[in-house]
Amino acid sequence: MSSSSYLDSASRHHTYSRKQKSLGLLCSNFLKLYNRDDIESVGLDEAASKLGVERRRIYDIVNVLESVGVLARKAKNRYSWKGFDGIPKALQELKEEALRENFCCTLGSSSNYLKVFESDEDEKPSIEQSGENAQEQWSSKDYPPSDVSFKKQMDNRREKSLGLLTQNFVKLFLCTNADMVSLDDAARLLLGDSPNSAQMRNNSAAKVRRLYDIANVLSSMNLIEKTHQTDTRKPAFRWLGVNGKSDSVPAPCDKPLNVRQSNKREFGSDITNIDFKRTKALSPIDEKVIKVPTNCEASGQHDPMQQEKGSRGYVYGPFRPVPLTKGNDREKEKTGKRVHDWENLASAFRPRYHNQALTELFAHYMEAWKSWYVEVAQGTKHKAHLAIH
DNA sequence: CGATCCCGCCAACTG
DNA sequence: CAGTTGGCGGGATCG
Numbered sequence: 051m052s053s054s055s056y057l058d059s060a061s062r063h064h065t066y067s068r069k070q071k072s073l074g075l076l077c078s079n080f081l082k083l084y085n086r087d088d089i090e091s092v093g094l095d096e097a098a099s100k101l102g103v104e105r106r107r108i109y110d111i112v113n114v115l116e117s118v119g120v121l122a123r124k125a126k127n128r129y130s131w132k133g134f135d136g137i138p139k140a141l142q143e144l145k146e147e148a149l150r151e152n153f154c155c156t157l158g159s160s161s162n163y164l165k166v167f168e169s170d171e172d173e174k175p176s177i178e179q180s181g182e183n184a185q186e187q188w189s190s191k192d193y194p195p196s197d198v199s200f201k202k203q204m205d206n207r208r209e210k211s212l213g214l215l216t217q218n219f220v221k222l223f224l225c226t227n228a229d230m231v232s233l234d235d236a237a238r239l240l241l242g243d244s245p246n247s248a249q250m251r252n253n254s255a256a257k258v259r260r261l262y263d264i265a266n267v268l269s270s271m272n273l274i275e276k277t278h279q280t281d282t283r284k285p286a287f288r289w290l291g292v293n294g295k296s297d298s299v300p301a302p303c304d305k306p307l308n309v310r311q312s313n314k315r316e317f318g319s320d321i322t323n324i325d326f327k328r329t330k331a332l333s334p335i336d337e338k339v340i341k342v343p344t345n346c347e348a349s350g351q352h353d354p355m356q357q358e359k360g361s362r363g364y365v366y367g368p369f370r371p372v373p374l375t376k377g378n379d380r381e382k383e384k385t386g387k388r389v390h391d392w393e394n395l396a397s398a399f400r401p402r403y404h405n406q407a408l409t410e411l412f413a414h415y416m417e418a419w420k421s422w423y424v425e426v427a428q429g430t431k432h433k434a435h436l437a438i439h
Numbered sequence: 440c441g442a443t444c445c446c447g448c449c450a451a452c453t454g
Numbered sequence: 455c456a457g458t459t460g461g462c463g464g465g466a467t468c469g
Contacts, residue, residue, distance in 0.1 A: 107445090451460085454455100
């Protein structure tokens with residue numbers, strides 16, 4: 051019962067908000083749900099139902115998370131959770147791989163493209179067993195050991211995968227000395243847009259969609275930040291690195307500053323993504339397709355309406371302040387204070403508000419704002435002329 | 440309008 | 455062959 055109230059309220063203020071279903075938000079929720087030390091395995095179905103989204107969406111997230119080392123494919127329907135701790139290593143490997151492949155570039159102006167080759171294999175699973183026999187790569191039970199077997203178009207599919215795209219996207223940052231890349235450049239670079247081959251895969255537009263997808267989940271992890279070129283207003287991405295603190299990125303030289311520390315991003319109010327269809331699915335006869343078992347309290351809850359815009363489009367969902375925790379550290383607190391057992395709760399029924407996380411987030415928002423304010427106050431356009439050019 | 444990007448069809452890949 | 459993965463791009467939303 052009560053499931054109808056969703057539709058009811060949805061149709062009432064027929065306000066379908068795309069923001070509430072964004073990949074980034076979903077990723078945040080995914081992270082909130084699994085980013086704890088007692089997690090070591092993640093099931094796709096499990097995640098999908100807990101988060102209240104279709105399976106397809108989980109794949110999107112999982113793919114990019116895996117590319118960054120947060121997850122590792124363990125088996126069908128199963129991923130092992132590495133957590134944020136896995137990121138540094140993954141990035142390191144990506145960087146090495148990039149160098150090895152001469153992925154590096156000069157990222158010139160828009161007229162300076164460069165192709166991104168993908169030699170053969172991609173990254174190694176994770177563990178490097180003194181590989182003298184590194185032929186244990188992905189799948190391929192026993193591919194022809196003979197020669198490279200022409201082309202080896204193996205993974206013709208993987209060629210254009212979100213995962214690979216993600217890795218290349220990240221490599222872009224790891225290799226470049228400027229940590230800001232515009233959307234177009236990224237698209238151009240990752241596309242392997244050919245110089246004169248006219249209507250080559252002109253789908254740059256199509257690829258851009260993927261880029262947005264990737265950017266969204268990467269953003270939700272605070273690895274990057276969506277912005278725009280300081281004067282061109284052109285959309286761009288800035289590398290933030292692992293948890294705000296510059297990680298192992300080489301380039302310590304140039305690039306003036308860049309207060310790389312802005313934890314923000316609209317984290318959602320509700321972990322579950324109730325199924326408010328887009329306005330179309332008005333299936334006449336078809337029953338309401340509510341996939342979430344639901345029946346949590348279904349009255350006035352949810353209320354997507356009450357969110358207020360932050361200074362720059364960051365929305366805060368309705369959160370519920372919690373007495374406990376003054377948390378100042380995200381991701382794995384040192385003071386192993388055993389909070390609630392959300393894991394269980396989550397299993398029992400759909401979790402709704404993640405008090406603790408939200409509280410922490412709020413603190414971070416404040417912090418981020420402060421730093422921004424300072425940053426802005428001290429010469430708005432000033433640390434701008436770096437990046438691309 | 441153009442920039443974003445969600446949705447979900449359906450093909451490729453497993454098992 | 456059924457189930458799992460996940461390209462791909464139509465078209466709704468956002469700004």
